[in-house]
Amino acid sequence: MKKQARKRRGIARIIELSGEGDNKIVLCGILTSIGGLLQLFPFLSVYLVLAELLGHITDFSQLNRGYMIGWAISGVAGLVIGYVFMYAGGMAGHIAAYRIICGTRLKLAEHIGRLPMGYFNTNTIGKTKQILETELDHIERFVAHQIPDLINTVATLLVMFIIMFIMNVWLALMGLLPIILGFACEASMLVGKKAKPAIKERVDAAEEINASSIEYVRGMPSIKIFGQTVRSFQNFYNVILKFRDAAVHMAMMIRPGYVQFQTLIMSIGTFIIPVGLFLLTKNPDNISYAVTLTFFLVFAPGVTSPVFKLLNFVEEMTILSENVNRIDSILAYEPLKEQERGSKPSAYDIVFGDVSFSYSGPTEDGESVENTLSHISFTAPANQITALVGPSGSGKSTIAQLIPRFWDVQVGKITIGGVNIRDMEMDDLMNTLSFVFQDSFLFSDTLYHNIAMGKPGAAKDEVYAAAKAAQCDEFIRALPNGYDTLVGAGGVYLSGGEQQRVSVARAILKNAPILILDEATAYADPENEYEMQLALRELIAGKTVLVIAHRLATIQNADQILMIADGQVRERGKHQELLSQGGLYKRMWDTYTGSGTWRISRTSKEALA
Numbered sequence: 001m002k003k004q005a006r007k008r009r010g011i012a013r014i015i016e017l018s019g020e021g022d023n024k025i026v027l028c029g030i031l032t033s034i035g036g037l038l039q040l041f042p043f044l045s046v047y048l049v050l051a052e053l054l055g056h057i058t059d060f061s062q063l064n065r066g067y068m069i070g071w072a073i074s075g076v077a078g079l080v081i082g083y084v085f086m087y088a089g090g091m092a093g094h095i096a097a098y099r100i101i102c103g104t105r106l107k108l109a110e111h112i113g114r115l116p117m118g119y120f121n122t123n124t125i126g127k128t129k130q131i132l133e134t135e136l137d138h139i140e141r142f143v144a145h146q147i148p149d150l151i152n153t154v155a156t157l158l159v160m161f162i163i164m165f166i167m168n169v170w171l172a173l174m175g176l177l178p179i180i181l182g183f184a185c186e187a188s189m190l191v192g193k194k195a196k197p198a199i200k201e202r203v204d205a206a207e208e209i210n211a212s213s214i215e216y217v218r219g220m221p222s223i224k225i226f227g228q229t230v231r232s233f234q235n236f237y238n239v240i241l242k243f244r245d246a247a248v249h250m251a252m253m254i255r256p257g258y259v260q261f262q263t264l265i266m267s268i269g270t271f272i273i274p275v276g277l278f279l280l281t282k283n284p285d286n287i288s289y290a291v292t293l294t295f296f297l298v299f300a301p302g303v304t305s306p307v308f309k310l311l312n313f314v315e316e317m318t319i320l321s322e323n324v325n326r327i328d329s330i331l332a333y334e335p336l337k338e339q340e341r342g343s344k345p346s347a348y349d350i351v352f353g354d355v356s357f358s359y360s361g362p363t364e365d366g367e368s369v370e371n372t373l374s375h376i377s378f379t380a381p382a383n384q385i386t387a388l389v390g391p392s393g394s395g396k397s398t399i400a401q402l403i404p405r406f407w408d409v410q411v412g413k414i415t416i417g418g419v420n421i422r423d424m425e426m427d428d429l430m431n432t433l434s435f436v437f438q439d440s441f442l443f444s445d446t447l448y449h450n451i452a453m454g455k456p457g458a459a460k461d462e463v464y465a466a467a468k469a470a471q472c473d474e475f476i477r478a479l480p481n482g483y484d485t486l487v488g489a490g491g492v493y494l495s496g497g498e499q500q501r502v503s504v505a506r507a508i509l510k511n512a513p514i515l516i517l518d519e520a521t522a523y524a525d526p527e528n529e530y531e532m533q534l535a536l537r538e539l540i541a542g543k544t545v546l547v548i549a550h551r552l553a554t555i556q557n558a559d560q561i562l563m564i565a566d567g568q569v570r571e572r573g574k575h576q577e578l579l580s581q582g583g584l585y586k587r588m589w590d591t592y593t594g595s596g597t598w599r600i601s602r603t604s605k606e607a608l609a
């Protein structure tokens, strides 16, 4: 039986995910340990100089000045060389950290790119943003600062205690006792049953704030129009309060242990003095013991700083394992299954064969009442225009979005040129399709790059030609920076119609054999509707076209019109055939043409008042 590999956790899991080795972390550990040990030299030199002074307290002329100056210089040199090693170690740690973060970010980004659209809702967008930014930054802090600190700290503490135990076991034990007690208090809080859920609750709340703030900012127009404030925008308000409560709760769980820890560690000297004095009273003339006690009182408090760092490490490690769990929860989300060596279609007709689909996931029989689409069957022939019309919410966009596999159908199949789209490689499928959405997304980049992304490696002339065909060359050239104008913040904001024409230019450049237009002229006013139609005429020539339109006039010349209602194909045929059937299409057409001549009359204005 194949032995299952043990799942790594914490930092080991992050290193594994990033695909980076741990060489640089080891190098960082070695350099910072040497640096840390060298930084103990000042303590040692103070002790040796003091010992020399106290040893000749009755006759300073006997002092070995050369020895004392030598140790004073060694102390300073140790400090300086120690800093050089610490600096080199810190650099190695930072390089390792940024490589690990880069590797993990890329891995997550690639994984997210393969997830079905069902993954992307406001919650998961907030969560993903939080993980990709804040939680990965925490990993940088951990690798670049905590790991070197830990190695340095452990090495420093070990050497310090070895020296102390060699010098005096009882005093060393007294130095160790508050540290053990301090960690016991802290551990009982930090890894106790209450702290872990409190930490999880706080990280959850931070993710919710992220998700909710995205919704709040996106919904700002509606919030303003309806006169909402952050308090009346209940969801965001509640999440802010929830974060406050979770943060306070976590602090209440963790702080008492920390305060006990702090008090104990700061009083190391207080633990040493009684035992030291007791031993001294037994033998008051023992000068060498007095020197040792002095050494402990100078040296032992030096452990305070490394011990605090050790505690910080434990706290950060607890948060890190929570962050790693969250990264794993995204990676656990099943990506769309892709064929490695898929079939390529040689024709481009699209066939829906008895397709049923539900957004809420697979159903055993495909007959769930929640089905958005039920038993959809149709053929969109190559070189023809197939139009989808129907009431709002009837499932037109869903049908269109199943073709690029934004979601996978649960029942039935979709084929292109006879090849099931599930059997195609994702790249081949995407190269076969162009999609123009109602809300065309333009990236924060130049207009040129926004069009050129339709065909990676396109020549400049091809990009300009596509823009001309899409009727956007003129308005782009009229901008002060022309094609180099940035879109969005720091650049220009385009109107809905202009954005759509840019995305049509992108689609023209892509020149894929199948074209899906989902309300592609929705933002066009009468003037640029004409321009849009010209652009689309250029785009659709010789392609399999699936078009969704509310303005029925724009699709009356389609080769085939499918009337979709309640997730089913209710009527099909050409415009005149559907009109003569006198069904739903006829009623919609009558309403549409009626609304074309509709005017706000005095009486209707009065009715509105």
Ligand SMILES: Nc1ncnc2c1ncn2[C@@H]1O[C@H](COP(=O)(O)OP(=O)(O)OP(=O)(O)O)[C@@H](O)[C@H]1O
Residues within 6 Å of the ligand: 359, 372, 390, 391, 392, 393, 394, 395, 396, 397, 398, 399
């Ligand atoms: N991402 C989604 N998750 C869950 N349900 C969805 C999602 N997108 C759409 N729906 C639901 O699926 C149904 C069909 O929506 P769809 O957008 O396909 O309709 P449509 O006919 O294109 O509507 P419209 O003409 O208004 O654009 C609706 O009930 C809608 O609420």
